Each structure stands twice: as structure tokens, then as C-alpha cells.
Amino acid sequence: MLVVDNLKKDYNGFQAVQGISFELEPGDVFAFIGSNGAGKTTTIRMIATLLEPSSGTASLFGVDVTKDPMAIRRMLGYMPDFFGLYDDVKVWEYLDFFATIYEVPPRERRKVIDNVLELTDLSSKRDAFVQSLSRGMQQRLCLARCLVHDPKLLLLDEPASGLDPRARSELKELILELGRMGKIVIVSSHILPELEGFCNKVGIVERGQLLSFGPTSDLTRSSGTTKHLVISTLGSPEGTLAWLTSQPNLTEARLNKDGNIECSLEGDDAAQAQLLKSLVEANLPIRTFADRRIDLEDVFFQVTTGAVN
């Protein structure tokens, strides 16, 4: 497992990362969310042994990143936010080069390359030149490179940036498959919809601090103290909205683009039931009254303030 404990990074008195802590188990696909400059890449680079932490520790299966970086490097695959591909090299040559660097035995190399090409759906491009691949394929090739030594941890920094919807969808499938294979996958991004649906854990970082961390399902569920509701009415939505804004415990109420009312209610399930009862008693023609499903974007805006480093 990966244990990150109070990780900090200072740059000449400026704290880029201010004591980030979290734990991940094999099979976890972790969405590391934050604005540009929030400290995601710095944290990832510390875990990847590219930056030395100012204090705190990160350990992968008991191996400390600062004490034995070489052992950590053998266990991790790192995909930065740029491809870093060599020009004028064939796909198999590129993978063979990295397989050699990672000391994959010569007799196994061909099989390993074929396997990662199959996993990333690039088998047909084995003899193609790297620069002739589309952006999506190059991204998959980068992922294939990360996999040649069968790492236990994958650090993917903004993996879907610049990809078209199809390539993005294929990448999602691939990351899900890697999670099913028992690898710990950390995906950093500031484009939240791309993380939706395939990460089982989420961490939100702002100004170098981890503001929220936990299973995606917990974070995207309405919390016990605030209910997010969607109400549609057969009558005038404006009239219903006016009635709602006069109610106590309603912190926010607005019309959405579909003409429905979205509101936030401070209170528990009983308060929600009471509100429905009041609406009916006020003879408002309510058609639907439901919990609004919140997504990662909502959670992100709730948790963060928009401040950047």
C-alpha cells in the first residue's frame, strides 16, 4: 500500500505542499483533484522520487521514497503531463529501450512488449514510428512504457489533457483495467468530468493542503447536514421559488436551465420530509421532489475557495 504521511515541500520559504497525508490500497484508482498550482504535481513528483520532500514521508509497501529511491523506482510507473517521446524511433524500439533500462530480462522482453501493446491496444502499431501515432495513441504508448516493468503504483499526471472524447473514453477503460489488475493508480487532473466514474477515491487539494479525501461515493453523496434538492412544479416555478426563499433552513434556491428549482436545505432527512409537507400544504402543484445527485465538480466547488498558489 501507499502511505503518504504529512508530506511537505518548501521552496525558499514558500510552502508548495503543506502536510499532505493519505493512504491507498492495491486496486485503488485515486483522483487527485486541484486547480493549477494547487500542489498536485509537486506531490506526485515527491512520490516519484523526482523531488526530495522538505519533511514528511511517503512509503510504498514499506519502502521509503527518500531512503531507497531505486527500490521505489522499480515499483512505480510515472506518466508526466507531457509525452517525452523520442522521435525517429519505432514503437517497439521505444518500449524495448525502457524495458532494458528497467532490467527486464532479454528473453522476456519481446513477450512483455507484446503484452503491454495488447493491453494498450497498440499491437497493430508495433513497427510504426512514434511520431506517426495520433495523440491518443502516443498517450497510450506512454502508458505502455509505464507498464513494461509491471509496476505496483502508477502516477498519471493529467493523462487525458488534449485527448478527444473517444481517446479519453479508451484511456478511462484502460485505467479501470489497471485498477482491476491490483495496481494503485493516482490520476491527477483539474478537468473533473474526466475523472467521474472511474476513480474509487478522491482527494481535493488547494494551496498545498488536502482539503478532502475519501471514497468517491461518500464525497458525492449529500452530506447529513446539507440536502441538495431538485423540485419541479406544474405551476409557475418563479412562484414556487419565491415561496421557497422565504423558508427557513434553505441556504440556496435558484432556477436551473431546465426550469426546475435547485435548492440546498440545511437539515436531515426529517427536515427534507417537512419541507415536502409544507410545499403540499401551501397548495403548490409539485410534480417531482428529489435529491439532486452531486458530482465531483460540485464537491470541488463546495470544498475549495478558488485560492491558488
Add this chain to the structure above:
Amino acid sequence: MVGSKWSKLFRGNPILAAGAGGSTRVKRSMTGTKSSSLLVWLACAPIIILSIPLINAAGMARQSWVVLLMLAAVVQQFLVPAVFYSAVAGERERGSWDLLRVAPVTTHQVLVGKLLIGLRVLLPWIIINAVVVLLCVLSQDNQRVSYYSSYSYSSLPPYESPSPFLGLGILFSNTLAVAALTIFFSSRMKRPFSALMSTYVILILINVIVPLMASIVAGPGPGLGRLSIQIGVVGQLMELQSYRSPEYSPIFIGGELFMVLSVLAAVLLAGWAATTLDFADRNVKFITKKEAK
């Protein structure tokens, strides 16, 4: 312990294994110049062309091999940096440097690997120079060949240059030093072009500007001017040519010492480059509160 360290740099160096076992394209990518092989063959062309009349002269040209070596030394000052300038700066510009740094290899292994793979790209240059110079020597009269093969300064008749093996040693030790100098600049700079230009500036300083300035300051004749000429490889070969002549410098540092100094410089520069390579911290720029004000 020390043996194990050296073994990791050479025999157990994965970068070297990847480059040596890889295709020509991989080797070219590792040195950073796509057209490095073409450059090497282009550089060999004038040496081969000039060698034909010199070999045909068969003894007429007293020190024809020295002329060849001096031309090779001049060409080498342009060729070697052109092969190595992109070795690290190119990786950084391409964004592949981090991929090497997260691999289980040390920066020393990366640098030694790149240096040796680059020298392998330069192998045709090394072989052709050696063959051409030896052919020139063999085309001369038997007595001179026997003098040359004795490899001794004292056994040579007056006005005769020492062994061509010494000349080749001077040339190839300089190949190593220039390669290390280029890799040093490549590892210290973000842009490959800056690394190339910086290397050329240093080489021009060593081979042209410093000897010229020293000659102007010290005046003609033996002394500081003659000594400074020998710092550069071309000047060193010139001094070798004038061995035992009246113009010969009394403070000749000697070809062997030049070779030792060149190899030492190469080791120091490569080592220094490796220890300063880890500047990812400096890649990440943050505006401090003080700067923001």
C-alpha cells in the same frame, strides 16, 4: 565497493545496455542528434580526400600524418559537439529527462552511458583517422617507419616528429575531452543550441583566442605564447610537428601529459555534470511573497 561502483557505471549500466543493444535509431536518440551518423561521415570525407595525395607522395611529405591529424583536430572541434550537444539538454527540451530520472538508474550511469554511446557513434571517425594516418606512415621510407614505431622522443633524428601513435593518442584523448565538455554544457543548459554554442565558444577560446592573446602579450619566441598554444589540440600537434626544430618550445608540455590532462578533464567534467544534473527543484518556479510584492 569501488569495483562495484565502476561495474555499475560500465558493465552493469542499463543505459549503456539499452543504447548498445538498441537500433541505430535508438543510439541516435540517445546522443540526441538525428543526423549524427551523417555528420560523422561528412567529417570523415575531407580526411579521406586529403589522405590520397599524401599517401601517394610516399615519403615526399616528411610529416604528412601530422598534417592529417591537424586537419582532423580542427574538424573534430566542430564534429564532437555536434554529436553530443543535445544529449541531456535535448532530453530536457523533449520532456523525456524525467522518464530517465524515474528509472532505476543514477545520473552518473546516464551520463557515462550517453558518453560511451556517443563515442560509439563516433567510431567510424576514430577508425578512419587511425587507418589513414597509419597508411600515411607506411607509405614513407622504411627508416622513418622504424623510427616512428620505436615511440621514443630521443631515438628520433632531428626535425623528426615523434610516433604517430602519440599523435593519434592526442587526437582521441581530445575527442573524449571535447565530448565531456559538450555533455557538461548540455547537462547545465535547458536549450541544446545554447549548449552547442557555449561549447564552441570555449573551444575557440582554448584553441584560438587564448594562444593569440598570450602571443601578443608575451611576444614572439619561446615562452608564455608557445606554452599557451599547446593547451589546444591543434597547437599541441603543431608543437609535435616542430619537435627538435629551432622553433621548438623549451617548455613543451609533451603529448603524454596532454593526453593525461585531457582524460582527467573528461572525467572531471562528466563527474561534475552528473553531480549538478539533479536540478528538478530549480525547474519548478514559484513566485515568493517577496517577489510578488
